[in-house]
Amino acid sequence: MPPALIGLDADDTLWHNESVFRMTEARFAALLGDHAAPEAVSARLLETERRNLALYGYGVKGFTLSMIETAHEIAEGDCPPEITRAILAFGREMLAHPVEPFEGVAGTLEILARRAPLVLVTKGDLFDQERKLAQSGLGELFSAVEIVSEKTPETYARLFARHGEGPERAVMVGDSLRSDVLPALDAGAWAVHVPYEIVWAHEAADPPEAHPRFRRLDALSGLPALLDELETP
Amino acid sequence: MPPALIGLDADDTLWHNESVFRMTEARFAALLGDHAAPEAVSARLLETERRNLALYGYGVKGFTLSMIETAHEIAEGDCPPEITRAILAFGREMLAHPVEPFEGVAGTLEILARRAPLVLVTKGDLFDQERKLAQSGLGELFSAVEIVSEKTPETYARLFARHGEGPERAVMVGDSLRSDVLPALDAGAWAVHVPYEIVWAHEAADPPEAHPRFRRLDALSGLPALLDELETP
Numbered sequence: 001m002p003p004a005l006i007g008l009d010a011d012d013t014l015w016h017n018e019s020v021f022r023m024t025e026a027r028f029a030a031l032l033g034d035h036a037a038p039e040a041v042s043a044r045l046l047e048t049e050r051r052n053l054a055l056y057g058y059g060v061k062g063f064t065l066s067m068i069e070t071a072h073e074i075a076e077g078d079c080p081p082e083i084t085r086a087i088l089a090f091g092r093e094m095l096a097h098p099v100e101p102f103e104g105v106a107g108t109l110e111i112l113a114r115r116a117p118l119v120l121v122t123k124g125d126l127f128d129q130e131r132k133l134a135q136s137g138l139g140e141l142f143s144a145v146e147i148v149s150e151k152t153p154e155t156y157a158r159l160f161a162r163h164g165e166g167p168e169r170a171v172m173v174g175d176s177l178r179s180d181v182l183p184a185l186d187a188g189a190w191a192v193h194v195p196y197e198i199v200w201a202h203e204a205a206d207p208p209e210a211h212p213r214f215r216r217l218d219a220l221s222g223l224p225a226l227l228d229e230l231e232t233p
Numbered sequence: 234m235p236p237a238l239i240g241l242d243a244d245d246t247l248w249h250n251e252s253v254f255r256m257t258e259a260r261f262a263a264l265l266g267d268h269a270a271p272e273a274v275s276a277r278l279l280e281t282e283r284r285n286l287a288l289y290g291y292g293v294k295g296f297t298l299s300m301i302e303t304a305h306e307i308a309e310g311d312c313p314p315e316i317t318r319a320i321l322a323f324g325r326e327m328l329a330h331p332v333e334p335f336e337g338v339a340g341t342l343e344i345l346a347r348r349a350p351l352v353l354v355t356k357g358d359l360f361d362q363e364r365k366l367a368q369s370g371l372g373e374l375f376s377a378v379e380i381v382s383e384k385t386p387e388t389y390a391r392l393f394a395r396h397g398e399g400p401e402r403a404v405m406v407g408d409s410l411r412s413d414v415l416p417a418l419d420a421g422a423w424a425v426h427v428p429y430e431i432v433w434a435h436e437a438a439d440p441p442e443a444h445p446r447f448r449r450l451d452a453l454s455g456l457p458a459l460l461d462e463l464e465t466p
Contacts, residue, residue: 055328057360061294065321068301072318079314085305088298095288126359127290127382149360 002227003190005164006112007156008142009174010122010129012196013220015101015136021063022198024090028067031086035074045070046201053202057149059125064091095128099135104221109141111224117143119163121172123151123179151179153186160189169232173223177205185211190230194220235460236423238397239345240389241375242407243355243362245429246453247342248334248369254296255431257323261300264319268307278303279434286435290382292358297324328361332368337454342374344457350376352396354405356384356412384412386419393422402465406456410438418444423463427453 011017025045029038036044048066056062067087072079112118120142122129129147133139144163148155160170171190174180181191182205190213208214215226244250258278262271269277281299289295300320305312345351353375355362362380366372377396381388393403404423407413414424415438423446441447448459 052325055325056294057358059294061289061292061298065294065297065324068317069321072314072321075314077314079317081305081308081310081312081314081317084301084312084314084317088302088305091298092285092288125290126380130382147359149363 001169001232002115003169003171003230003232004116005119005160005170006116006223006227007119007121007160007170007172007184007189008109009172009176009180010120010133011124012175012198013173013180013194014105014138015099015132018196018198018200020094020097021200024063024067024094027090028071028087031083032071032074041070041074044074048073050202057125058123060091060094060128061125064088064094067091095131099132101136101138102220104219106138106141108221108223109138112227113141113143115224115227117163119143119159120145121148121151121156121159122146123148151183153183156184156187156189160187171227171230171232173220175199176203177207178203181205181214182208185213189213190215190232192217192223192226194218194223234402234465235348236402236404236463236465237349238352238393238403239349239456239460240352240354240393240403240405240417240422241342242405242409242413243353243366244357245408245431246406246413246427247338247371248332248365251429251431251433253327253330254433257296257300257327260323261304261320264316265304265307274303274307277307281306283435290358291356293324293327293361294358297321297327300324328364332365334369334371335453337452339371339374341454341456342371345460346374346376348457348460350396352376352392353378354381354384354389354392354407354413355379356381384416386416389417389420389422393420404460404463404465406453408432409436410440411436414438414447415441418446422446423448423465425450425456425459427451427456 029041032041048070052066071083126147146159157167160167164170167187167189172180172184173192175194175196181193184191193216262274265274281303285299301317304316359380379392390400393400397403400420400422405413405417406425408427408429414426417424426449
């Protein structure tokens with residue numbers, strides 16, 4: 001039988017997200033152009049983000065705080081107030097950034113929703129993720145929306161049991177090997193990787209090519225045809 | 234019949250929270266002592282927080298960003314970098330602040346959990362709320378934990394249907410008239426107000442004294458005895 005439940009990631013699976021972060025990072029590097037080279041700024045920022053992850057979690061607000069912290073480190077105690085104010089503005093612009101689903105996503109989700117209930121499984125900032133989903137216009141197509149702080153095998157086991165018939169009868173679809181694919185496979189579900197053009201260094205991982213429940217698609221539009229191949233008990 | 238489901242707020246109902254914000258606000262006002270009087274600093278901060286609420290939502294990270302923004306406003310374009318760095322440290326300290334349940338809370342929850350399933354309903358930052366619940370040691374006593382971006386009548390109707398027999402057969406308990414009591418009453422549930430010593434200006438509201446499904450308790454320890462009075466269909 002094909003899967004009884006379809007889990008879908010949101011950021012960079014249904015709409016652009018990483019590109020908004022990377023665009024902001026480029027503006028941030030330009031802002032600090034008098035103090036360091038762009039690559040050095042990016043490396044310091046990633047370091048700060050990783051150090052703060054256990055305190056801030058994922059999302060724009062933590063990213064903004066990490067940019068401010070990095071700027072003050074790079075400017076060695078002499079960060080001009082204009083830079084801090086500019087970073088605050090970057091954060092606000094990210095949070096107000098319009099969300100547009102990738103072309104064809106709404107139509108694909110409509111087809112999928114006739115096959116099995118759809119559950120959105122996304123991590124990050126609760127408030128901002130709800131805002132993006134509302135703005136995307138896709139909310140009605142999902143039977144449930146789950147915003148979680150981290151995507152672990154336990155997360156998928158719990159959510160796929162809550163909304164379906166357990167992980168064995170579910171498929172998870174997303175752009176992140178580390179968050180969408182590997183933990184869903186560990187939980188016992190199928191996992192379909194739909195790569196995005198950019199991968200945040202923190203989310204990078206090796207694809208589990210040999211895994212029998214792993215598939216890759218170039219675009220989400222291939223998922224309806226693939227569903228029949230995903231045999232579940 | 235007494236309620237079939239007990240909803241409980243977390244911050245300032247199970248453990249201190251507002252006091253951590255107010256303590257930080259006092260440190261923030263002291264930090265800006267050369268620029269403005271403490272009352273003026275607090276007033277400007279509340280203004281910034283309210284303006285940013287639609288973008289940031291609730292929680293420590295948004296509060297930290299609002300403090301940085303307020304400091305730069307008050308210092309009129311000349312905010313020393315030490316102040317920004319100090320505020321970043323305040324935010325990190327808040328996020329690492331140890332959580333201790335109020336005295337007797339664990340015992341009361343154990344008694345309550347034998348009467349009806351307990352659902353934690355809290356708003357704020359997903360990541361930080363999960364951290365606090367884990368640290369409190371109370372997690373096991375709850376049948377479900379729901380972290381939401383805003384507490385509306387629809388929120389309570391949906392959650393009390395998901396975890397119980399609908400709002401009519403549920404009671405919501407918390408310290409905030411605006412978030413815990415009024416919307417729960419609107420949804421059709423009982424609501425029990427357990428006031429906390431401090432109320433954030435944004436959460437203040439008039440108590441619905443005349444409402445037949447409204448009760449007030451001095452402490453959570455009074456809830457087991459009160460339950461039998463809360464007649465539900």
